[in-house]
Amino acid sequence: MYPDRRRPYRALGAAAAAATFLLAAAQASNSPASAETDTAAGPRAADVTLPPAHAGFDYQIGGPYPPPDGVEVVSRDHSVQPAEGLYNICYVNAFQTQPGAAGSWDSDLLLRDRSGEVVYDGEWDGEALLDIRTEDKRERIAAKVNTWIDSCAAKGFQAVEPDNFDSYDRSEGLLTADQAQDMIRRLADHAHSKGLAIGQKNAAELADSRKANGLDFAVAEQCGEWNECDTYTEAFGDKVVVIEYTRDGMATACKGWGDQLSIVRRDRNVVTPADDAYVRETC
Template sequence: MHSDRRRPYRALGAAAAAATLLLAAAQANSSSASAETEPVAEPRAAQDVTLPPAHAGFDYQIGGPYTPPDGVRVVSRDHSVQPAEGLYNICYVNAFQTQPGAEDSWDSDLLLRDKSGDVVYDGEWKGEALLDIRTADKRKRIAKKVNAWIDSCAAKGFQAVEPDNYDSYDRSEGLLTTDQAQDLIRRLSGHAHSKGLAIGQKNAAELATSRKDNGLDFAIAEQCGEWKECGTYTKAFGDEVFVIEYTADGLATACEGWSDQLSIVRRDLDVRPPSHDDYVRETC
């Protein structure tokens, strides 16, 4: 079940992105022969998938559902709740990390561990353990669990899915690679498409150019205004980009450059419902 929070995207600049990809290549080259010959997932073409309406009113409700404000046509909500009636609904699943304190709901060997055998946690959000995506067998087992959530999304009437923490490799202490993350996302995109759901790329701007190979249909970008990365997403996804900013400056930058093209909303960091005192929702 989703906790009432959202981790802000830690953007990679061009140099950092290049370094990440070089690290991934070095790790791949140093892998064992058995790892190098692991089968990888192939993306499945989207069939009968409806994309979210571009440049439409957007609300990000993964911290708790509430009646969408006037003008909203696209909503993202957690897979544990119901979609918003009459709107285009994106279903949030935490696909590459556990929910805070939910390690016990995963097989122990699917939790990423360092050389000392200690579980690796997201350094920004206490209690979120990274999942171990280093082998094809583990990626297959992780995908099976996440795909069951995707099945629930489809059964509830969501039109798309948002697999979060695609960029967990960036917080893995160098243990995970971009190739491993992309293999898992292909397993999820193929399943989502088989259920008639579109699937979005969540963050990981440096992987946007591979969106077609990975079977990804649109993007959800946290803080692309704040980190000057909205253009990276639009080059890959056109106007099918949904932006969440968490600061006034980030919103101003996103609106100045992209308000005539993209769906942009500012939310409070914990994406609370309006009943909470710290609720924030602003648009261009």
């Protein structure tokens, strides 16, 4: 998860914008949202099922509860069971540790700054960034995350959502987008081998590389808030699920894409209905 950690997608210059338009047109002609007609660069399982478009959606990564009426798609943490009879997306924290869980990783897989101190996410206490700078480390991190992906498949989830793809943007300049993309391709290949679709979580600036990265749909936090929803739809068509955390972001998302995409507003900590801070709204 986690809101308000991303830079807004910066406007492109005229030449880059033209190239982006041409790329989007080519992708649209290839039906980017279709599992039957669109093939990623890497291996892809024939039986991957993408989330239904413009479906009732609930984001339950903070804890499971009975899905509200009308919900067809649910995202839950890999440690719990999927919601029976619905399309389930399995959340894994693939580029950072869970809060307070740095000790469960080999020490050398935690990103360290030039003074040797572990680099933590600046907004969410206890989430250490993982060190994806070398091929060996990416392979070892992927091996651990892939055990969670195996669990997602065994439990009956249909897709996986690897979070913090954009951790390079919070790494004090130590990580690069190229390293993150190499890492996500490893996870995509494994997810596909298990029959799972895989979503791009945030990182709007990398959406136009979604085919090369083997990504099937998008999970976009605050694309209304950051005016990024069209960036995702240009790359993924209507296979985009949106989570907003503010009234303004929700209003923007619903006004522009409420008749196309799966959109929900949740509270920032994504708590369950038993908590007084619980918020859930739809368009």
